[in-house]
Amino acid sequence: QSVLTQPPSLSAAPGQKATISCSGTTSNIGNNSVSWYQHVPGTAPKLLIFDDNQRPSGIPDRFSGSKSGTSATLGITGLQTGDEADYYCETWDGSLNAGVFGGGTKLTVL
């Protein structure tokens, strides 16, 4: 069982918006920044968001991140079939003194 909690799956239509939640505690999300990754099976995960809401160079502004208290959210607007992937949140856990990931959310665009 993962330290951070994400919904296992999510479906949305092309062109619509998807919102993926990530819930934690004061030991992790509540006091540390969150990052988000897109993972297509068979390839390396890709960093989408860091420091809660910052996008690396080359990541389109269709991807956004936010955080409130002990929960974080990834938003994807203008969904495309190419956005189908697994999405993971990640942060540092001060109690475990370790990096922690969410269980992942499988996004289906149909």
Added chain:
Amino acid sequence: QVQLQQWGAGLLKSSETLSLTCAVYGVPLSGYYWSWIRQPPGKGLEWIGEISHTGSTKYNPSLKSRVTISVDTSKNQFSLKVSSVTAADTAVYYCARGRMGVAVADGVPTKTYFFDFWGQGTLVTVSS
């Protein structure tokens, strides 16, 4: 251009030691935290541990007793060893560059920790 290239044995028997190496190109090891992350079949990502260029390490508490991460600054490489493997260690293993620092959100400093470059992944299968 930062690139991470990893290699190691892909098929092991129970009780053997898993050994993987990751070579870093385009950037020195200093200033970053070099990490190993794995994904068992059908499961999510799991952080294994990290090492700095000085050799300072942190490990996942659930794996700490069996994991060793080392660094070779002369070759710009770092390595992972997992002892006494079982079928539960079957996974795709990734090396990654970790960034750790302090971010300021609404005037409040928070710890930032993320992975911006990843290796291609190595499937390690443990048979009984």
